[in-house]
Structures are given as structure tokens and as C-alpha cells.
Amino acid sequence: MTWFAIGSIDDIPQRGARCVVTPQGKIGVFRTHDDRIFAIEDHCPHKGGPLSQGIVHGASVTCPLHNWVISLETGLAQGADEGAVRTIPIKVEDGRILIALDRQLMAAE
Amino acid sequence: MTEKLVIVGNGMAPGRMLEHLFEIAPGRYDVTIFNAEPRVNYDRIMLSPVLSGEKSFEEIVIHGDGWYIQNGVTLYKGHRIVSIDRDARTVTSDHGVTESYDRLVIATGSVPFIIPVPGKDLPGVITYRDLDDVNAMLLAAQSRAKAVVIGGGLLGLEAAAGLKARGMEVTLVHVMPTLMERQLDPAAGYLLQKAIEARGIEVLTRANTKAIVGDGKVEGVELADGTLIPASLVVMAVGIRPNATLAKEAGLEVNRGIVTDRYMRTSDPEILAIGECAEVGGHVYGLVAPLYQMARVAAASLGGAADECFVHSDTPTKLKVTGIDLYSVGDFADGDDREEIVLRDASAGVYKRVILRDNRIIGTVLFGETADGSWFADLQKKQADISEMRDTLIFGQAFQGGASADPLAAVAALSDDAEICGCNGVCKGKIVGTITAKGLTSLDDVRAHSKASASCGTCTPLVEKLMALTLGDAYNPAAVQPMCSCTALGHDEVRRLIKARSLKSIPAVMQELEWKTSCGCAKCRPALNYYLVCDWPDEYADDYQSRFINERVHANIQKDGTYSVVPRMWGGVTSAKELRAIADVVDKFAIPTVKVTGGQRIDMLGIKKEDLPAVWSDLGKAGFVSGHAYAKGLRTVKTCVGSDWCRFGTQDSTGLGIRIEKFMWGSWTPAKVKMAVSGCPRNCAEATCKDVGVICVDSGYEIHFAGAAGLDIKGTEVLGLVKSEDEALEVIVALTQMYREQARYLERIYKWARRVGYDEIRRQVLHDLPRRKEYYDRFVFSQKFAQVDPWSERVSGKDKNEFRPLADVRHQLAAE
Numbered sequence: 001m002t003w004f005a006i007g008s009i010d011d012i013p014q015r016g017a018r019c020v021v022t023p024q025g026k027i028g029v030f031r032t033h034d035d036r037i038f039a040i041e042d043h044c045p046h047k048g049g050p051l052s053q054g055i056v057h058g059a060s061v062t063c064p065l066h067n068w069v070i071s072l073e074t075g076l077a078q079g080a081d082e083g084a085v086r087t088i089p090i091k092v093e094d095g096r097i098l099i100a101l102d103r104q105l106m107a108a109e
Numbered sequence: 110m111t112e113k114l115v116i117v118g119n120g121m122a123p124g125r126m127l128e129h130l131f132e133i134a135p136g137r138y139d140v141t142i143f144n145a146e147p148r149v150n151y152d153r154i155m156l157s158p159v160l161s162g163e164k165s166f167e168e169i170v171i172h173g174d175g176w177y178i179q180n181g182v183t184l185y186k187g188h189r190i191v192s193i194d195r196d197a198r199t200v201t202s203d204h205g206v207t208e209s210y211d212r213l214v215i216a217t218g219s220v221p222f223i224i225p226v227p228g229k230d231l232p233g234v235i236t237y238r239d240l241d242d243v244n245a246m247l248l249a250a251q252s253r254a255k256a257v258v259i260g261g262g263l264l265g266l267e268a269a270a271g272l273k274a275r276g277m278e279v280t281l282v283h284v285m286p287t288l289m290e291r292q293l294d295p296a297a298g299y300l301l302q303k304a305i306e307a308r309g310i311e312v313l314t315r316a317n318t319k320a321i322v323g324d325g326k327v328e329g330v331e332l333a334d335g336t337l338i339p340a341s342l343v344v345m346a347v348g349i350r351p352n353a354t355l356a357k358e359a360g361l362e363v364n365r366g367i368v369t370d371r372y373m374r375t376s377d378p379e380i381l382a383i384g385e386c387a388e389v390g391g392h393v394y395g396l397v398a399p400l401y402q403m404a405r406v407a408a409a410s411l412g413g414a415a416d417e418c419f420v421h422s423d424t425p426t427k428l429k430v431t432g433i434d435l436y437s438v439g440d441f442a443d444g445d446d447r448e449e450i451v452l453r454d455a456s457a458g459v460y461k462r463v464i465l466r467d468n469r470i471i472g473t474v475l476f477g478e479t480a481d482g483s484w485f486a487d488l489q490k491k492q493a494d495i496s497e498m499r500d501t502l503i504f505g506q507a508f509q510g511g512a513s514a515d516p517l518a519a520v521a522a523l524s525d526d527a528e529i530c531g532c533n534g535v536c537k538g539k540i541v542g543t544i545t546a547k548g549l550t551s552l553d554d555v556r557a558h559s560k561a562s563a564s565c566g567t568c569t570p571l572v573e574k575l576m577a578l579t580l581g582d583a584y585n586p587a588a589v590q591p592m593c594s595c596t597a598l599g600h601d602e603v604r605r606l607i608k609a610r611s612l613k614s615i616p617a618v619m620q621e622l623e624w625k626t627s628c629g630c631a632k633c634r635p636a637l638n639y640y641l642v643c644d645w646p647d648e649y650a651d652d653y654q655s656r657f658i659n660e661r662v663h664a665n666i667q668k669d670g671t672y673s674v675v676p677r678m679w680g681g682v683t684s685a686k687e688l689r690a691i692a693d694v695v696d697k698f699a700i701p702t703v704k705v706t707g708g709q710r711i712d713m714l715g716i717k718k719e720d721l722p723a724v725w726s727d728l729g730k731a732g733f734v735s736g737h738a739y740a741k742g743l744r745t746v747k748t749c750v751g752s753d754w755c756r757f758g759t760q761d762s763t764g765l766g767i768r769i770e771k772f773m774w775g776s777w778t779p780a781k782v783k784m785a786v787s788g789c790p791r792n793c794a795e796a797t798c799k800d801v802g803v804i805c806v807d808s809g810y811e812i813h814f815a816g817a818a819g820l821d822i823k824g825t826e827v828l829g830l831v832k833s834e835d836e837a838l839e840v841i842v843a844l845t846q847m848y849r850e851q852a853r854y855l856e857r858i859y860k861w862a863r864r865v866g867y868d869e870i871r872r873q874v875l876h877d878l879p880r881r882k883e884y885y886d887r888f889v890f891s892q893k894f895a896q897v898d899p900w901s902e903r904v905s906g907k908d909k910n911e912f913r914p915l916a917d918v919r920h921q922l923a924a925e
């Protein structure tokens with residue numbers, strides 16, 4: 001695992017998200033109303049909707065395509081829906097956001 | 110033989126009297142009423158919610174026209190009785206109608222007191238007594254100018270709060286050191302002043318009005334200390350005085366009011382007086398509870414059962430300003446023979462004081478937390494000895510006798526004769542009895558049958574608790590559908606409170622209305638954002654994080670995460686230049702699909718999010734703006750070719766469609782709005798299945814509304830025929846604004862219209878010209894802030910981060 005700096009916390013609005021392009025596809029990076037940061041695959045377990053485009057509320061996001069609600073903490077679909085997305089380790093240091101990616105996998109591209 | 114009963118005045122007291130009379134002596138009298146106000150009987154105490162916008166006049170009518178017809182009552186609206194001839198037993202109105210009577214009831218209410226200062230007669234100086242006064246204030250409020258309210262009593266405060274809620278700058282001028290000094294002690298008066306000031310109303314106490322200044326109309330108020338407060342509206346609410354002139358001229362005994370005995374009979378036994386004009390036992394009254402008692406007594410006396418007589422009791426005072434809770438009853442002056450118990454909680458803004466004499470309560474003042482008001486009042490009425498619970502008395506009922514702090518238990522513990530509804534004098538036993546006897550399950554039914562909470566409404570929570578107690582699980586207060594699981598409130602309630610409490614941000618709404626989640630969900634946030642945009646167009650900062658992605662990026666998201674872009678093509682008309690620009694954009698950005706939509710314009714599908722600003726930039730150069738194909742807002746205005754080309758065309762349908770679209774684009778609405786204009790009844794633009802449609806005919810423009818052709822199919826209703834294009838535009842705009850202000854989020858026009866009634870909409874936007882104009886003006890005002898092309902805004906850099914990935918770590922990797 002290697003930590004990559006991807007930007008500053010101010011680049012993401014509160015209750016908002018941005019995406020990060022990686023060799024394995026896009027990752028959604030979310031900032032909650034209380035400034036917690038999460039990263040999950042930007043790919044809804046339902047039909048692949050771009051989760052980073054959804055509405056962020058509490059520690060969840062609602063998918064923009066068919067309204068599944070995904071937990072940012074666990075990546076699990078909430079309520080009656082079943083499915084999960086991968087969560088990605090993320091941390092904030094001095095306002096800079098870092099995510100952990102698998103260098104091996106990335107180099108393989 | 111039926112006797113003739115004539116009533117002078119059609120206010121709250123005689124209205125209630127007739128209800129009792131028809132119950133105890135149906136058919137005994139042939140009733141005629143003369144009313145100086147040109148309208149039916151309405152709930153005068155609810156004028157303040159009408160002023161503030163929380164209720165409409167229709168909602169506060171007590172007896173509609175039908176009631177008079179059903180009960181065979183003749184009502185002369187707009188007739189002021191100018192003389193009573195007691196010998197001939199007749200009354201005569203200012204329009205010359207003379208009517209004879211066997212029994213006469215005088216119920217002329219009060220007249221507002223006008224302080225005799227120079228300028229008191231200038232246009233722009235009004236009192237606060239009836240609907241005409243409210244309408245005059247609303248008219249003045251439209252100009253958003255400054256108002257001065259003179260008088261810091263109940264009426265003055267309600268007027269000030271109402272005018273403020275309507276967007277005026279308000280200064281309240283009060284001659285005494287604290288507000289409502291007749292009902293509140295100085296401590297509570299101080300808290301009240303703070304609460305009033307917190308609403309942005311300037312309060313000047315110890316301020317003596319010297320003159321009202323102005324040349325031909327009000328321009329300001331001058332105080333004794335020389336201060337000049339500019340104002341274009343002055344509301345005088347300094348007190349009332351019983352309206353007894355008519356009785357005096359007829360030779361009846363008049364003191365402060367028309368003197369009556371305990372059976373409400375005046376010095377002429379055939380004539381009764383009730384309401385604020387009457388003086389009984391040396392008292393005159395200004396709150397409805399005692400007047401309703403008079404009404405009951407008078408009905409008994411007219412019905413021949415003179416077994417009831419009027420007994421004085423103290424009436425609690427409450428203020429009907431949403432968000433300010435105060436309650437006072439009885440005597441609260443200091444005195445040697447008195448003791449008091451006081452509780453203050455500064456952080457919560459709570460103040461409670463109970464005044465005792467010989468261990469019995471003689472007065473109560475509560476501010477900030479008033480739930481125990483009726484309990485204290487009950488103890489006072491019963492003259493209960495409170496020595497046993499003295500230490501805990503002030504904490505309220507829940508702390509007595511080991512009862513739990515459960516509010517339901519507190520209500521359960523109230524005695525059967527505890528008064529719940531002060532206005533109507535309804536006690537707990539009566540309410541519970543009515544619920545059980547009649548099998549009532551809804552609050553409205555309980556109001557209708559028991560009258561409890563049917564006047565000022567402040568006891569509604571108590572009545573609801575009684576219903577919960579009596580009905581157990583069968584009681585379902587949530588008959589309203591909550592907005593979402595974040596709140597128990599329904600859309601209508603939330604919309605009402607946003608206005609009433611001037612809530613101007615999503616966090617403010619969530620805090621004040623006690624949202625159960627930290628920041629809402631994907632259902633409530635977009636709804637709240639819309640309500641705030643609609644209600645405060647100039648003040649609210651649109652929260653893009655609470656908008657669905659399409660409205661956030663101004664394009665429609667597709668199943669693969671790409672977007673589609675639909676520029677406006679006004680009224681479906683285009684040109685070679687526009688088509689060429691679209692063709693160039695399609696080539697330049699390799700847009701995979703171009704399609705003509707069902708809305709008479711062109712859709713470009715499959716555009717990458719990153720490319721959107723560049724696509725818009727190119728389209729913008731050719732003069733295109735966003736088509737809002739993604740918006741809860743105005744979508745398309747479809748047209749047909751009309752009189753310019755078509756051999757059947759009666760009017761310029763294309764031109765009108767373009768005019769409407771150019772006027773209304775950019776406005777946000779509860780759900781999408783689609784329109785169409787057809788040039789003749791052949792209706793080639795399919796106007797009769799749209800939210801709003803126009804069918805042009807020789808004689809003008811037939812306006813249609815409330816159609817649908819999506820999930821539901823429904824033909825439109827006809828709104829009405831207008832003569833000119835200008836008028837058609839004004840009506841359509843007013844209709845849209847009424848819909849914007851009232852509908853629930855995501856409710857299309859046809860659903861909203863079904864809910865509020867087609868006739869009501871016709872009445873407000875077609876027939877009621879001043880109201881139509883008001884809606885129109887509010888729409889035009891909000892367009893100042895809404896009619897900004899979101900595409901060009903983003904091309905020039907707004908939210909530019911939204912369209913780019915935060916980072917691309919593929920490059921970082923390559924650089925290692």
C-alpha cells in the first residue's frame with residue numbers, strides 16, 4: 001500500500017464529493033457536513049452509477065441513478081437493497097488528503 | 110308564531126349566540142342580521158395569521174354564506190344601523206332598510222382608539238380591527254417600505270410581527286417602559302421585547318407619540334423627544350373602546366359599555382347587548398372567552414330558559430406570534446400580602462412566576478414555556494391550597510405527587526373540569542365526553558363538535574394529548590404524510606413554518622423544526638432547497654449540495670454516467686445559424702447521438718462531464734442558453750405555426766409561446782412545468798395535456814391548466830378566456846407563482862390543482878385581480894435572481910471544480 005496525495009480538503013465542498021482517476025477506475029472522495037473524509041469506489045453496486053455525483057447526507061450517499069443509499073463508512077447498501085462497494089483507506093494530514101492504493105496493482109497497468 | 114329577532118353586528122359574539130340559539134330553540138325566531146362589514150362571520154382573532162401569511166381569509170371564516178341560507182337567516186352585508194326606534198321597535202340602516210323586531214341584540218363590538226395627535230387622519234394611518242385593515246397593511250407591505258406600529262399590547266405586537274413577516278421594516282413604539290404591561294410583569298415584558306427584537310423589529314419603549322407627519326400622506330412619526338421615525342404606514346393599536354354610540358342615542362343606559370344585567374338584558378328588557386360593546390357587572394371585555402359566555406347566556410335568555418347567568422372570571426392572555434410562547438392570567442402586581450415563586454432559565458429563555466396569597470394562586474406569568482398554564486389557572490380557579498406542593502409548584506404539574514415527567518400523564522392527571530380551551534371555555538371532561546360519544550378520531554372533528562382549540566389554537570397540543578389518551582392506539586396524529594424519515598412534519602407544515610418563522614437556510618430549518626438527522630437526506634434536502642429559493646429569492650443562497658446532480662451540473666445524467674445537453678430553442682423555432690452551431694459542436698466533441706426531443710428541440714447525448722463547460726461555451730457563442738431539460742423548472746413551451754402561416758390560425762401562437770418562454774425561463778418550480786400554445790382548436794401543439802396550455806380562438810386566448818401526459822394521462826381543465834396576449838401572460842405567470850408558493854416538492858400542477866380545487870385557483874388567478882397582480886409581481890421579482898443562464902455562468906468559471914476530477918494518480922505513478 002502506498003499513500004498518494006490527491007489534494008486538499010478545501011477542494012471538496014462540505015456534503016459533496018469529487019472523483020479521483022486511478023488505473024483501476026474512478027474513486028469517489030467524499031466530505032461530510034462534519035468534515036470527515038471517505039473514499040469508495042465510484043461505482044454503484046446496483047448498475048454502476050457514479051456515486052460521486054450523488055447527494056451526500058450524514059455518512060451516506062444517495063446514488064444519482066436510482067437512489068440506492070450507500071454507507072460511506074462500510075460501503076454497504078442501506079435499507080432493503082443488497083450490495084457493497086470497496087472502501088479505500090484515506091487520511092487527512094495538515095489539510096492534505098492521502099489515499100492508499102496498491103502499488104503492485106497500479107504498476108501492473 | 111315565529112318572533113322577529115334582529116341583530117346589529119355580525120361579529121364573534123352573535124355568531125356563537127345563534128349557534129346556541131338554533132340548538133335550544135330551533136325555529137323560534139326569524140333572524141335578520143345587519144353588519145357594517147361587508148362579509149360573513151369570521152374568526153377575528155385569526156386576522157394576525159392572515160396578516161403574517163400563515164392562513165388565508167377563507168380558512169378563518171366561521172359561517173360561510175351557506176350557513177345563513179340553511180338557517181334561514183337574512184344577512185345584510187355592508188349595512189350599518191344608524192338608528193333604533195324603541196317605540197316603533199324598528200332599526201334603520203345607512204342604506205335605508207328598516208326592519209322591525211320583537212327582540213333586538215346589539216353586538217357592535219369595539220372601535221379602535223385613535224390617539225388625538227396631529228396627522229392622525231393622514232392616508233396611511235390605519236387601525237387593526239378587521240379584514241379591510243389587514244388588506245390595507247398587505248398592500249402597504251408590498252412596497253416593502255417602513256412601518257411604525259404604535260402600541261406594544263397584544264394587537265400591536267401581532268401587527269408588527271405580521272408586517273415583518275411580510276418583508277417590511279418595522280419599528281414598534283410603546284409609551285410604557287415594558288411591553289404588554291397590562292398582562293405581563295416587567296421581567297416577562299423584557300424577555301418578550303428581546304424575542305421581538307430578535308425578529309428584526311425595532312422596539313422603542315417609553316416613547317410618546319407627538320405627531321404623525323407627512324404632506325398629503327404619512328411620511329413619519331414624531332416622538333415627544335423629537336425623534337423622527339420615517340414610515341409610509343402607521344398602525345395604531347393603542348386600545349379599544351366599546352362601541353356604544355348607537356345604544357346611547359337610542360336612550361339605553363350606557364356607562365363604559367352598554368350596561369346589562371347578568372342575563373345580558375339592557376335597560377330595555379326587549380333589547381340585549383353582548384360582546385365587547387356590553388358592560389356586565391362593571392366589567393367590559395376584550396377577549397373572546399367571556400364574550401362566548403355572554404353568547405351562551407343571551408341564547409338561553411332568548412330561548413326562554415333564563416337559568417344561566419354571566420359570571421366574571423379571569424381570562425388567560427396568549428400571544429399569537431409563532432415562536433413566542435407567553436401566558437398570563439390573574440393578578441400579578443406586587444403587594445405586602447402576596448408571595449411569589451419565580452423560576453428563571455436564562456439560557457433557555459424561560460421565566461415563570463406564580464403569585465400567591467394565603468397559599469392560593471392569584472396570578473401566573475409564564476414566558477418561553479407555557480405548557481403548565483392551564484394547570485396553574487385551574488389551581489387558581491379552584492382556589493386550591495398549594496402549601497403541600499409549594500417547593501415543587503413552579504416546576505409544574507409533572508413534578509407533583511410523584512407523577513412521571515411524561516406529558517401524557519400530566520394531562521391524564523388533570524381533573525375533568527380543568528379548562529383546556531380558554532377561548533371557548535371547554536373543559537377536559539367535555540372534550541373527552543364528546544370524543545367518546547361521537548366516536549371522533551380527527552382533530553378537525555373534535556374542533557367541530559366540542560369547539561375546543563377552534564379559536565386561537567394555542568391549546569391544540571393539549572387537545573391532541575387528550576385525543577391520544579382517550580383513543581389510545583386508534584389515534585393517529587400523523588394523518589399528514591411526513592416529508593421523509595428525517596422529520597414528522599409534512600410538506601405543507603414545513604412550507605408554512607419556513608415563512609412564519611423566517612427560516613432562511615437549510616441548517617436553520619433543520620434546527621428550528623427539530624430534524625431527526627444531522628443533515629437530512631436525498632428526499633428532504635432538495636425539497637427544502639426549493640422552498641427556500643422560492644420563498645426568499647433575494648436572500649437565500651442556493652445550496653448546490655442539496656440539488657440532484659442534473660440541477661447541480663445543468664445537464665441530464667445518463668445510464669453510463671455521461672450527460673445529455675438540450676439548449677433552448679424558443680417555442681421550437683430555430684435557424685440555419687443555430688443548427689450549424691449544433692452541428693459543429695457535435696463534430697468537435699464527437700457527440701455520439703443527436704435526437705429531436707418530444708419537446709420541439711434538439712438533444713445531444715453521451716457527453717463526458719469534463720467536456721460540458723467547453724460544449725456550453727461553444728453553444729453560448731451561437732446564442733444558446735440552457736434548456737433546463739433537467740430542471741424542476743420551466744421546460745418547454747411547444748407551439749404550432751399559428752396565424753403567421755397556417756390557414757386556420759387565429760392568433761400568433763408561435764409568438765405567444767416564445768414570449769411566455771422568454772419571460773418565464775429560469776424559474777424554479779416544485780416539479781417540472783411544460784406548456785404549449787396552439788393557434789386554433791385543432792390544437793396541433795397538444796396544449797390540452799400540458800401543465801399549462803393556451804388554445805387561441807377568434808375572441809382571444811383560452812387558458813388551460815392541470816393536464817398531464819406522462820405517468821398519468823389527463824386532459825386539461827379550462828381556466829378561462831382572456832382577451833389579450835398581455836392578459837394571457839399575466840394569468841399564466843400568476844398561476845405558476847401560486848403553484849410555486851403552495852405545491853409540495855415534486856407535485857406536478859395537475860396534482861396540486863386537484864388538491865386545492867380548480868375553482869379556488871380560478872378565483873385567485875383569474876377573477877381576483879389584485880391577487881393576480883400580487884402573484885405576478887412576486888414572480889417577476891424572483892426572476893431577477895433566477896433568470897441567469899447557468900451555462901454561461903459555468904463557462905465563466907463558477908463551480909469549475911465540479912467538472913474536473915480531484916486528481917489523476919495515473920500521472921503521479923508515471924512520474925515516480
Ligand code: SRM
Nearest residue numbers: 665673705706707708709710712738783817818819820821
Ligand atoms: C428527451 C425526452 C425524450 C425525447 O427524446 O423526446 C425526454 C427524456 C427524459 N424524460 Fe421525459 N423526455 C421528453 C419529453 C417528455 C414528454 C413530452 C413533452 O414534454 O411534451 C413527457 C410527457 C408529458 C408530461 O410530462 O406530462 C415526458 C414525461 C416524462 C416523465 C413523466 C413525468 C410525469 O410526472 O408524469 C418523466 C419522469 C419524471 O420526471 O420523473 C420523464 C423523465 C425523463 C428523463 C429526464 C429521465 C431521467 O430522469 O433521466 C429523460 C432524460 C433524457 C435526457 O437526458 O435527455 N419524462 N417526457 C423529451 C425531452 C423534451 C425536452 O425537449 O425537454
Ligand SMILES: Cc1cc2nc3c(=O)[nH]c(=O)nc-3n(C[C@H](O)[C@H](O)[C@H](O)COP(=O)(O)OP(=O)(O)OC[C@H]3O[C@@H](n4cnc5c(N)ncnc54)[C@H](O)[C@@H]3O)c2cc1C
Nearest residue numbers: 118120121122145146153154189190217218384385396397
Ligand atoms: C387582530 C386581533 C387579534 C385578536 N386576538 C385575540 C386573541 O388572541 N384572543 C382573544 O380572546 N381575543 C382576541 N381578539 C379580540 C376578539 O377578536 C374580540 O374580542 C371579538 O371579536 C369581539 O367580538 P364582538 O362580537 O363583540 O365584536 P366584533 O367581532 O368586533 O364584531 C362587531 C361587528 O359589528 C359591526 N358593527 C359595528 N357597528 C355596527 C352598526 N351600527 N351596524 C351594523 N354593524 C355594526 C362591525 O362592523 C363588526 O363586524 C383579537 C382582536 C383583533 C382585532
Ligand code: SF4
Nearest residue numbers: 667668706707819820
Ligand atoms: S420514455 Fe422518457 S424516461 Fe422512459 S426511456 Fe424514454 S426518455 Fe427515458
Ligand code: FES
Nearest residue numbers: 044047049063066
Ligand atoms: S446505479 Fe446506483 S442506484 Fe441504480
